[in-house]
Amino acid sequence: MSTFITIGRELGSGGRTIGKLVAEKLGIPYYDRELIDKAAEESGFAAEFIEASEQKVTGGLLYKLGMGMSYGYDNRVLPLSNQIYLTQRKVIKELAEKGSCVIVGRCADDILKDSEGLLRVFIYSDMEHRIARAVKCYGMNELTAKKEIRKSDKERARHYGIFTDQHWGDRKNYDLMLNSGKFGIEPCADIICKLVDKSKL
Amino acid sequence: MSTFITIGRELGSGGRTIGKLVAEKLGIPYYDRELIDKAAEESGFAAEFIEASEQKVTGGLLYKLGMGMSYGYDNRVLPLSNQIYLTQRKVIKELAEKGSCVIVGRCADDILKDSEGLLRVFIYSDMEHRIARAVKCYGMNELTAKKEIRKSDKERARHYGIFTDQHWGDRKNYDLMLNSGKFGIEPCADIICKLVDKSKL
Numbered sequence: 001m002s003t004f005i006t007i008g009r010e011l012g013s014g015g016r017t018i019g020k021l022v023a024e025k026l027g028i029p030y031y032d033r034e035l036i037d038k039a040a041e042e043s044g045f046a047a048e049f050i051e052a053s054e055q056k057v058t059g060g061l062l063y064k065l066g067m068g069m070s071y072g073y074d075n076r077v078l079p080l081s082n083q084i085y086l087t088q089r090k091v092i093k094e095l096a097e098k099g100s101c102v103i104v105g106r107c108a109d110d111i112l113k114d115s116e117g118l119l120r121v122f123i124y125s126d127m128e129h130r131i132a133r134a135v136k137c138y139g140m141n142e143l144t145a146k147k148e149i150r151k152s153d154k155e156r157a158r159h160y161g162i163f164t165d166q167h168w169g170d171r172k173n174y175d176l177m178l179n180s181g182k183f184g185i186e187p188c189a190d191i192i193c194k195l196v197d198k199s200k201l
Numbered sequence: 202m203s204t205f206i207t208i209g210r211e212l213g214s215g216g217r218t219i220g221k222l223v224a225e226k227l228g229i230p231y232y233d234r235e236l237i238d239k240a241a242e243e244s245g246f247a248a249e250f251i252e253a254s255e256q257k258v259t260g261g262l263l264y265k266l267g268m269g270m271s272y273g274y275d276n277r278v279l280p281l282s283n284q285i286y287l288t289q290r291k292v293i294k295e296l297a298e299k300g301s302c303v304i305v306g307r308c309a310d311d312i313l314k315d316s317e318g319l320l321r322v323f324i325y326s327d328m329e330h331r332i333a334r335a336v337k338c339y340g341m342n343e344l345t346a347k348k349e350i351r352k353s354d355k356e357r358a359r360h361y362g363i364f365t366d367q368h369w370g371d372r373k374n375y376d377l378m379l380n381s382g383k384f385g386i387e388p389c390a391d392i393i394c395k396l397v398d399k400s401k402l
Binding site: 119122124126169171172174175176177178179182183191194195 | 320323325327370372373375376377378379380383384392395396
């Protein structure tokens with residue numbers, strides 16, 4: 001039996017750090033966008049899309065997908081973002097088959113929604129704390145941070161909406177939603193860890 | 202120093218029961234709609250609205266407000282729901298002045314938003330669990346339960362929106378949001394209690 005903790009999060013909420021801490025405290029693997037994209041690229045999952053259109057691909061696969069070089073099954077053209085999503089989806093399902101883990105972002109809550117042992121978390125915060133964190137962690141100035149946060153909120157909501165047909169950050173897609181600005185980063189990780197049945201890791 | 206735990210909740214989520222449990226476990230008072238309305242009625246707070254329009258009122262005050270018998274300050278006619286809300290607001294602020302407490306519903310999260318020691322909780326659940334709870338606790342049949350739940354969601358969202366200018370159930374108005382269908386009633390109460398600094402009760 002495994003436990004899958006998916007963490008959706010707002011930019012500047014510290015969700016990624018909380019995810020890492022939870023994984024560390026529970027002693028289970030942690031995956032985020034970079035790791036999933038890398039795994040997708042290395043796995044060759046996406047190759048089938050390309051092979052279907054009889055195109056030969058060398059080098060960075062997702063990069064090439066992003067550059068518009070591939071087609072979908074049956075030679076129908078699939079939007080490239082769909083292809084990348086389908087690849088990530090496969091990677092996430094494969095990773096979950098390996099056992100308990102923490103996955104940050106990538107619509108993992110929706111992708112694993114039928115899995116037993118799933119805990120769907122969403123981390124958010126007020127704008128003041130988000131800006132302060134973006135300034136501290138990403139070296140932005142306050143104005144840039146505010147712009148990037150607003151841009152990120154729109155992009156994440158759009159991405160989540162397209163691929164899950166649900167609203168990003170809507171309570172019905174999560175089991176636990178935490179305001180990290182209220183509780184702090186480490187306490188949020190502790191709250192999540194306490195909710196996990198350690199015998200099922 | 203006091204702690205105020207406000208609990209917004211969906212019909213059938215068990216939010217009221219969770220609020221009662223939290224109050225019991227922490228040994229602090231619990232207030233909900235019935236108690237607040239009764240306190241408002243007994244306090245005579247609303248009398249000033251009536252006196253302003255030189256109307257004489259006897260008997261159940263909020264009942265009469267609801268029946269369209271009163272006017273606002275300076276003889277301007279205020280919508281009756283506004284008058285009732287203002288009365289509840291005063292009662293909630295008075296109750297909070299007495300010390301730590303749990304308040305369920307009545308836009309208390311917004312009314313006390315500038316208070317130190319405020320923990321704003323929202324309890325929700327999936328439709329299946331909500332229907333099951335409404336059938337069990339309110340003796341409804343499944344069809345009626347579903348209809349009442351939908352009606353209640355609309356009414357609570359409308360009421361909260363009018364008086365707070367915010368969206369009911371929107372994460373930015375809460376610190377902690379819990380899916381009671383996932384965790385269960387008693388565990389939700391325990392999660393909340395663990396987040397309270399007992400030295401500040």
